[in-house]
Amino acid sequence: MSNDEIRRGQNLPAQPPASAVPAWEQRFRAARVGLPEWAWDAPDRALFVSNVTGTYEIYAWDRVTGERRQVTDRPNGTTDGALTPDGAWVWWFSDTDGDEFGTWVRQSFGGGEDQPAAPGLAPSYPAGLALGRDGLAVVGRSTEEDGTTVHVVRPGAEPVEIYRHRESAGVGDLSLDGRLVAIEHTEHGDAMHAALRVVDLDGATVAELDDSRCGAEPLGLECLGFAPVAGDGRLLVGHQRNGRWEPLVWDTATGEEQPLEFDLPGDVVAEWYPDGRSLLVVHAYRARSELFRYELATGKLTALDTPPGSVSGATARPDGEVEFLWSSAARPPQVRSTSGNVVLEPPGPRAPESVPVRDVWVTGPGGPIHALVQRPEGDGPFPTVFELHGGPAWHDSDAFAAGPAAWLDHGFAVVRVNYRGSTGYGREWTDALRERVGLIELEDVAAVREWAVTSGLADPRRLVLSGGSWGGYLTLLGLGTQPDDWTLGLAAVPVADYVTAYHDEMEALKAIDRTLFGGSPDEVPERYAASSPLTYVDRVRAPVFVSAGMNDPRCPIRQVENYLRRLDELGAPHEVYRYDAGHGSLVVEERIKQMRLELDFVRRHLDGGRRP
Incomplete structure (x- = not known):
């Protein structure tokens, strides 16, 4: 993609000569x-996300002509987009400065003015999107007032609500013929x-599948997509019935389930090949x-031939070829x-x-x-x-990451722990976070x-506890x-005061918190208190650096300020960096700035690391 091939946002950020830029900055x-x-219906038309202009934005790619065009151009970046089946329109989600609250906008694949994609729907948090033929769309929305709603949107008509509930939900998929919606x-x-x-x-129920009460412990289901065949109501479903994630095929017309057997350890997820007769399987095991x-x-x-490392996305093309995004801790990502x-x-x-x-x-x-050690x-x-990774339902993997590589360049070892609550190690490991939230992970x-x-890797006098979200x-x-265990702390976009965080966060996260704690702060106040950093702030002795997005709907700024105010009152050593974005930044220079601030904070408070 040469610069003259980008038809929007042509002013790329000026870059210093590579020889003048340290390796850690080059990675960012x-x-x-x-x-x-x-x-x-137009497989030679595609969307992808890139940071080529210095901000992560959405690009349209005509694979026949090779033309690649920047679709979105916003100060805080854009990553949430989708193509209509005919490839004629690009839908993208427009929020305000990273707050994740907004509306869907569409733009012609070939370029032109943005226009409302779903007129009549008020701003909300997104709760899934499925695009069909002839302008049909199914839009999921989440708000504090309404909970989750799902709407059918047709050109020239008012949106029709087909689902509503106070608890969290989301659009899973739309069948190829546009008749069925999975929620x-x-x-x-x-x-x-x-x-x-x-x-x-019309919102009438066709079929139900619920594993949440089928045994002593609740089990989850995940929509992996309808069969890519017109008139075919088979749905690929992820389930946890055997103690891990694996797929089955559910015929929503008859209720028949086809279990699928895989002689593979670890989690197994899948999606359809375009022929509808085969599945593309992603097997995740031990990071x-x-x-x-x-x-x-x-x-x-x-x-299929995949190098050792991590596949963070894969898709099967109509000709049967599979494209995938791959990287390892040592080697940068490639499609x-x-x-x-x-x-x-x-x-x-x-x-x-970087370092394996x-x-x-x-x-x-x-x-x-x-644990993954470098x-x-x-x-x-x-x-x-x-x-420490975010989530908590996530896990660190053998994948390329600029942050850990920066610490290695400065003489630090890096340890990443897939503590209880992490995905990829079976259902029991993921579901271990109940009631003693946070405390369980920290035991690991x-x-x-x-x-x-004790192994001689880490100097006990120079230990930094760090993480985001x-x-x-x-x-x-x-x-x-x-x-007594930590010398310094680096906390990015954290939960700091759990009760206030609960009241201010987006509605879907409140539901997760009620699940983790067994209720709301009003119902189980002692559990929230036991798991809230604010409860223990007077015991903090290590200097701490906190960075927070002013528009963050996941870890809102008010609860961070409560924690910082208490540190001020105690005279505890700390520094804070507030920035105008949401739950992290999509701007490359902002990410570099935050990394540089962390490196400098550690250098000033911790003897022994190489100077940034």
């Missing part, structure tokens, strides 16, 4: 492209274990992933194909490579804990950053910390509940 600045999403819902009150309902375009093709008629499973080709190359130099990860298993109070050149013990972090010190929450909670 290197242009990246996401996995292209293609239009069903993931949590009407039973457990936001971590969804059920499925298939309705027609890595690989691809397979599964034949529904015979059960034959064929491995590859099973044909062996690189599908989509961004302009400019690639990001410098080493797998470590540590005995913990809830079972073996998997060490810099030289002999230990090293100053060490414990980088403490066990890995002990290993890191849920990882930022665990950082603040850890500094208060384990004050």
Whole structure:
């Protein structure tokens, strides 16, 4: 993608010569492209996300002509978009400065003025989108006043509401012929274990599937998509009936379920091949992933050629070729194909490579804990950053990340812990977070910390607890509940005062919190108090750096300010950086600025790291 091929936002940020830029900054600045999403009826038209202008935005790609055009151009970036099946229109979600509250907008694939995509629908948080033929769309919305609503939108007509409930829900998919809508819902009150309902375009129920009460423990379901065949009501469903995520095929017309057997450890998810007879399988196990093709008629499973590392997205093309976004901790991301080709190359130099990860298993109070460890050149013990992932229903993997690579460049070891609550290690591990929220995860972090010190990797006098979002929450909670274990803390967009966070956060997250804690703060105040960093703020001794988005709907700014105000009252050493965005930033220079602030904070408070 040369600069003259971008027909919108042509003023790219001026870049210093590569020789003058340290490797850690080059990794942030290197242009990246996401996995292209293609239009069903026009597979040579695609969308992808890229940071080529210095801000993550949406691009349209004509694969026949090779033309790549920037669709969105907003100060805080845009990543949420979709193509209509005919490839004629690009839908993208327009919020305000990263607050995730807004409306859908559409633009012609070839360019032109933006226009409202769903006139008549007021701003909301998005709750899923499915686009059909002839302008048909199914739009999910979430607001504090209405809970979740789902609307059918047709050109020239008022939106028609076909679903409403106070609990969280979302649009799963629309059948290829536009007759059926799959909705993931949590009407039973457990936001971590969804059920499925298939309705027609009038909202009448066609079929139900609910595993939330089928045993001693609730089980979840996930919509993986309708069969790509007109008139075919089969739905690919992810389920947890065997203690992990794996797929089955559900015939919504007859109720018949086709279990699928995979002789693979770990989680298995899938999507349809365009022929409707095969599945593209993504197998995730021990922080890595690989691809397979599964034949529904015979059960034959064929491995596809994927390098060791992590696949963060994959799609099967009409010709059977599979394209996927791949990276490893050492090697930067690429959009590859099973044909062996690189599908989509961004302009400019690639990001410098980094250090491979080493797998470590540590005995913990809830079972073996998997940690990913990277060490810099030289002999230990090293100053060490414990980088805690967000979610909590997420996991660190053998994938490229500019932040950990920056710490390695400055002489720090990096340890990432897939604590209880992380995905990818079975349902029981993920579902362990009940009632003692935050404290359970930190027990696992403490066990890995002990290993890191006793093994000689980490210097106990130079330990940094760090993380963003849920990882930022665990950082603040850890500094208060384990004050003797950590030298410094770095908390980005954290939960700091859990009660205030609950009252201010977006509605879907309130539902998750009620599931985690067993109720609201009014119903179980003692549990929220036990898990809130604000409860332990007077025990914090380590200097802490906090960064927060002023427009964050997930970890809102008021609860962060409550925590910081208490640190001020206590005279506790801390610094804060507030920025005009939401739950993180899509602007490259802003990300570099935050990384530089963290590096400088650690350098000033921690002897031994190499100067940024």
